[in-house]
Amino acid sequence: MANLEQPAVLSSAFPIDYRKKRTVGSVLRTMARLGRRNKLGAFGVVLVVVILGVAIFSPIVQRYGDTQRFETANPDFNPTANPLDIAANPEKQLGSPTILTRYADPFTGDHWLGTDQFGRDIYARIVVGARLAVIIGIGASLIAVVAGTVVGIISGYFGGKLDLMLQRFVDSIQAFPGLVLLMLIVSIMDEPNLALTVAALGFLGFASSVRIVRSAVLSVSQMSYVEAARSYGARDVRIMARHVLPNIVAPVLVIFSISIGLYILAEASLSFLGLGPQDKTTWGKMVNAGRQAVDVHPWESVFSGAAITLTVLAFNLAGDALRDELDPRLRGR
């Protein structure tokens, strides 16, 4: 019984033998070996590390506040200026004590990526946006995966009417176009904030997580060690926790890693549509704000769009690499 209750097949699923004590050197050597075997995946992992680093250390690397305005004193300021004169000399901004440093070009002066229409540093905003993107991506993915795993295991393990009901519920969620459902969830709430956005994205991802986990559970449930545990009288909860869950960790990890990029993209879409967190700097909002002048001053949209693209690409590549390594059939291809 003791042997039967050991987590099974981990050793065959993971290329790394967890039973051995590993050193930093051995981990690095393993990663280097994996990197040589899957260069694109390694590139993704490196990018993910960089993005996570930027997100974690954003207060250090952002240089300026994301809402800090840059401005210079206006030598023509006249607090009693006639509106007629203001209109006749629009460039002098006679009624303004300062002139915002709007639309500064990138790669020059103090602003590496230029400034936006309100005189804010685009680089600083992208760095702060990275933190938000990572929080949203990982947060939503965690919610989706944890909830999806719990429901997927229950559904797949027990089967029968419970499975039928749970799967129809999942069907009903998946029947709606994802973005439409997301917009619906966010718009019926009083105000889109960070927590709500994360929860809504997690809810949306929950359905597909349930599907994948259930499929894996259906397969694992038929394994002899599960049958053996049942025959020894182990309770369902124990079987699910000790025998089923450990054997579906691989697909769960893959779902988790791959969907982070998707959630970041979905959040950017929401923010672009004005349904994201209103009080936060997000890349989607930056793309939207920048598009008003995209042909004249393209940098805000271009850089924030590039940040979204790179991040989604990085998590997708890393997720793909993880899947390849965890699936013996794909390993080495």
Added chain:
Amino acid sequence: MTRSNYWTRRLTSAQLSRRRFVGGAAVTGVGAAALGLVGCGDDDDGEATATTAPGGSPTAPGATATPAQQAVDGGILRSIWLGGSQFDSTDTHRGFRDETYWLSNYVLNKIIRYSNPDTGDVEADLAEKWETPDSQTYTFTIRKDVKWQNTSLTNGRALTSKDIKWHIERQRDAKLVDGTAVPFRFQSDYTGVTVETPDDYTVKLKLPAPNGAFLTRMAAYFATVPNRETVEKYEKTYNTLTEEAMPATGAFTIKKWRANEDVYVQKNPQNFRKGEPHFDGMILPVGLFADPTAARLAFEQKQIDAWASPDASVTKSILDAHKDSMYEVLTGVANTVFLHLNMNNQFKDVRLVRAMNMAVDRRLMISTFHQGLGAVSGPVTWLQEGFAVKPEDLIKYPGYRTDRQLEIKEARELWTAGGGPALGDVDIRVTDTWLGPYPDTNQIMIKMFNEALGVTQFKSTKCTYNDDIIPNLANGKFPNWMSWTSQVNSPDPRNDLLNTFNSKGSGNFQKVNNADLDKLTNDAILTSDLTKARDLTQQAQKIILDNGHFGNVVLYNYISRAAYWNYLHGNFKTNPSAGKAAAGYNIFSGHLVAKNSYLDPKDPSYGDTVKNRSL
């Protein structure tokens, strides 16, 4: 935007006696009453004072658009002339948003109307003439050739004095047919007014007291006369948009009216003003307002004929790239930008309101959102120069001073003294219509107030007029919000001040109850002496300024820079010339579109996209 020196001279040197006012109005009829009342326009002293248009070109006061004989009939205009897309009512008496009123000015008529909204000159509309035998009596003679659009409810009947009587009495009584009392936005304009109709085409109004600004209210954009049968039929569903709910007397009839999308209007063949409108119709894609980028693309593809980016520098770049086929229009925006703080709720202590009035950085907002194109406004905006606090005086008041550090210091002291830190979260909401063109306003609000007051308690979320604000005005549960709020409707602000700050005003949602202010706003209305009216209004403004605007914090009015395709001849105060920008009317002039605007198919910029439009 025109700042006529005439105003100042008139107010400081001339005093129009009541006798003169009454006599002048009685003798000359059309236009003279407004001359007496608001003291502006091309008056009897024969002055031909040149004023300078916003674009810098000297023009004669009250210069109008291209003469009618040059206008070309035909074609369909497409433009975002109705601003935002959130109509709240089909009943012009019960609307609280301006969109319905703006639309009604294409479709309906007023008793009289502004011939030049910026100066306050009025002319006949439904009334062909009027007399003022004494300062409390107005006798209007109604035109006999005005017919309602033929619908199953109107049967195309003629408009009569009974329509005018109902129009005034319904607003005065503010009751529905079933006796339900509901908020009517301009109820206090008609308090105590009695109406007699000696015959079908004569209306005699008796005011409870002299009202120096009464005619300006009759001419304002919100004073359109709707059809009684129709309004009463749709009383219970007045906020459901249907084309049938607003049968026309005016230049256009409504063909299609879709929320958040568009409005189609077509030429009214029964319009009593023959030869108007020049357009066969207008398509007003209101939904484009919320998406400036889409609006811009639509403009460049000539799907709309005029356009203004929220970012004036973007408009300029488009104008510069199409110098030969577009022209620039500069207009002071009458839709004033306000910060509303609910004194019934979180901001009961006036010290908090005063603190906020100093914490808000008006000049920064003008710089941030409008690239410096605008000027701060006191309780009476700079568009109403004759009554506004002079700029050199205004900058001495808290909230308007140039010493920002002093403002912040005093704001923090007041915030603390008034118990601000104990308020918890303070949400300064921003309307969705504002967030379309200015999407990052929430962040800017949070930063501005938190930094100025040295706290972290401010947040900023989105709200809507229709769901969050309008239904809660009368019950005092409206949110704190920042956005466009009040449309300046005439050069004379007296009624608006009374409406908002007098304890009996129907727009006094902050429940202001200040005896001095009541007296000043009442007295200002009563007089026809402009100098006295101005002095009283200045005193009232001082009280308002000293009390942080009682929560109705006027911030500023900005200047819109728009681009027009050359083939569109707009409705302007001053036409473009020799590279100079055209000057639009600052105060609403939609009722003049039918008269002044047309499409010129001979202009090289005119193309098949414009030609092939259909309703």
